[in-house]
Amino acid sequence: MNKMKVQLQVSWLRMKLAIWILIAAIAVSVIANFTINMALGSDPQQDAQDIAAAVGELRELTGNNDLSIEVPSEMENVNVSSANMLLILLPLLAIILPLKTFRPMMNFGDSRRRYFAGLLGVYAVSAIILALVNSLWWPFEQNVIRTYSQTYNLIEVFDWEQFGFIGAFLYQTVFYFFVLTLFNLLFSGLKSPISWILWTVLIAAIPIGTSIASLRVHVADFFLALLFNDSLVSAIGLNLGLSLVWIAGAWLFTRRRTF
Amino acid sequence: MSSVLEVRQLSKSYGRTDAVDSLNMDLVEHTIYGLLGRNGAGKTTFLNMITGGIFPDGGEITVHGSPLKKGDVPAQTCYIREKNFYPGNARVRDVLQMASAFHPDWDAKFASKLLGTFKLNPRKKMRHLSRGMESMVGNLIGLASRAPLTIFDEPVLGLDVLMRERFYRTLIEDYAEHPRTILLSTHLIDEIATVVEQVFIMESGSILMQEEVEQIRERAHLVSGLGAVLDTFVQGRRVIHGERYGNAGMAIVYGDLTENDRKIAESQGLTVEGVPLQKFFAYLIEEGQTDE
Amino acid sequence: MPIPFDESRPIFQQIAERIEDDILNGTYAEEDQIISTTQFSRIFQINPATIVKGFGLLVNEDIIYKKRGLGMYVAVGAKEKIMAKRRERFYSDLVVKLLEEAEKLGMTTEDVIQMIKREKGEQRK
Incomplete structure (x- = not known):
């Protein structure tokens, strides 16, 4: 057994419970959603036709051609894609792993350097797996799930379809890696005062960035470039570039992290 | 080595x-x-x-x-x-x-x-x-x-x-x-x-003593007898612990005792015995504390 | 195995005495191999270095000797050497002290001899 395998095993032991709970929750929601839709015989297209027919009848009966029925939006059955719900794993991984695997690895006699490299390896593999799962889920979601339920998927929301299967997969991978390394930075140095400053800045940045109009434009631009980028190359560059900054910060915490 | x-x-x-x-x-x-x-x-x-x-x-x-x-x-x-x-x-x-x-x-x-x-x-x-x-x-x-x-x-x-x-x-x-x-x-x-x-x-946070265990067994002594005699005997030696009861007393002494030292002690009516290790350590640590 | 040694005296001396006892009581004859350091260490849970030191005392007194690669052996004439050494100690440690104590109690040397004879006589019965 080599050290990387040990780290994978320790990571799995620490994540096991969270992963099973998440998968169980997703499964329950999928099944519940499916059965409810079946029981109600719900079909979005059918519903729209039914409503249109009903409105036509009412118009005939009342002779009022302006009559219409408004369907409140919350009545529409819209869910987040199950494959996207799996993305809750991104913050979970990057919170639990730095908090719960550092000491066991050190206790076995691991060095901080190797532990950190291994941790990045775990993040890279996780980002790839989650991107792959969502990419493979996406055609299934369009062709099967959408026949009975309305769903959202990041691929569609951020318009990553435009880059094709491989492009969407790459965009997801780098963005997931960005999220993982960001959370990892925040949870790698909880004992360090620099980390507290980082947290304060981050917490303060959200209201300030959104409330000051002149800043708001830049914040919006930033998120557009990060998520809605029309150039795949610049999107990958931005996501990976920022990831490198988070990684460098996390390493500064980890190399001085005490047991 | x-x-x-x-x-x-x-x-x-x-x-x-x-x-x-x-x-x-x-x-x-x-x-x-x-x-x-x-x-x-x-x-x-x-x-x-x-x-x-x-x-x-x-x-x-x-x-x-x-x-x-x-x-x-x-x-x-x-x-x-x-x-x-x-x-x-x-x-x-x-x-x-x-x-x-x-x-x-x-x-x-x-x-x-x-x-x-x-x-x-x-x-x-x-x-x-x-x-x-x-x-x-x-x-x-x-x-x-x-x-x-x-x-x-x-x-x-x-x-x-x-x-x-x-x-x-x-x-x-x-x-x-x-x-x-x-x-x-x-x-x-x-x-x-x-x-x-x-x-x-x-x-x-400090090392009070670093020694081979066998050396400690050789060097740690419990000397007991009349208080006055005891005082003269232990003078100039490292006394780890001392106690008095009435005229008599005892002292834990650390250091080599020559054959001659033992004879002198005996002739003055002092008894010299070995000290079990953990007793010795306990006294030593107590001594280290009173030094503070 | 409980430690059959006196914690307040150096263990290596007690180890040497133990081997001497075994030679005196015939457990080991001349030219017999004695217990190895490792075995001794394991049985009595004692650091091997301490045992080496104890055996070293006996080697210095020519009571045992080392055969390269084989182990420790009882030297010729070991028993006599031990007996001579112990007789001397018997005199200084026991006889001298016995008479000193007797004097404190106001007993004459003759009284002591009588006591010894009586003890021996009782044992013969």
Whole structure:
């Protein structure tokens, strides 16, 4: 057994419970959603036709051609894609792993350097797996799930379809890696005062960035470039570039992290 | 004898209290050492520093000839902590497998033999083990690692007498065949008295005494008799502890007594006896405290 | 195995005495191999270095000797040497002290001899 395998095993032991709970929750929601839709015989297209027919009848009966029925939006059955719900794993991984695997690895006699490299390896593999799962889920979601339920998927929301299967997969991978390394930075140095400053800045940045109009434009631009980028190359560059900054910060915490 | 660990002027304080204070220590190869001291004497802080877990405020640490830089961990070292951090939902056999990856001298055959010796069920999960069994998993790893520097912090915590003996016997047996440097940190002196060659007595972050155990047995004396006579006899000698009752008194004296010294003592009606080790250590630590 | 040694005296001396006892009582004859350091260490849970030191005392007194690669052996004439040494100690440690104590109690040397004879006589019965 080599050290990387040990780290994978320790990571799995620490994540096991969270992963099973998440998968169980997703499964329950999928099944519940499916059965409810079946029981109600719900079909979005059918519903729209039914409503249109009903409105036509009412118009005939009342002779009022302006009559219409408004369907409140919350009545529409819209869910987040199950494959996207799996993305809750991104913050979970990057919170639990730095908090719960550092000491066991050190206790076995691991060095901080190797532990950190291994941790990045775990993040890279996780980002790839989650991107792959969502990419493979996406055609299934369009062709099967959408026949009975309305769903959202990041691929569609951020318009990553435009880059094709491989492009969407790459965009997801780098963005997931960005999220993982960001959370990892925040949870790698909880004992360090620099980390507290980082947290304060981050917490303060959200209201300030959104409330000051002149800043708001830049914040919006930033998120557009990060998520809605029309150039795949610049999107990958931005996501990976920022990831490198988070990684460098996390390493500064980890190399001085005490047991 | 080549040096395995060299510690110079090591210091660490938490707030205003000095956990470790200008501590020096030299360990050479193929020796079993004891680090003795009460709970809170600074033993664990010291061990965490020499194994790179926490960082000293000052001083130098050299392990196997290379200086230990801040953030590094020493090579060829196995440190078994008092409180282990093996994942609770891992099985005993998995923990052993995992530990083996970090120790190039690991002996898998020996490890599986020790499972039997220490009565550990390899299929049990760590969180289902008693405190003593948990200690034993750590001890097993420490022994099977055969690391040139192996450190045990309170290895017999939670163990019954039988298992303590079994651990120390196994340690001695394996050490005889595979000599290495072993540092046993404990507050229980009785059992390690014959196992270790040298002891460091630690109190309030400092080493009070570093000595071969056999030397201590030779040098520690309990002298008793009439108070006045006793006073003249112990003058100029290192008195660790003294007590008076009426005209009589006793003193724990540390140092070599020549044949002549003994004759003089006897002729003056003083009795000279040996002192059991743990009694001696207890007095020594008390003395160290009153010095403060 | 409980430690059959006196914790307040150096163990290596007690180890040497133990081997001497075994030679005196015939456990080991001349040219017999004695217990190995490793065995001794394991049985009594004692650091091997301490045992080597104890055996060293006996080697210095030519009571045992080392055969390269084989172990420790009882030297010729070992028993006599031990007996001579112990007789001397018997005199200084026991006889001298016995008479000193007798004097404190106001007993004459003759009284002591009588006591010894009586003890021996009782044992013969």
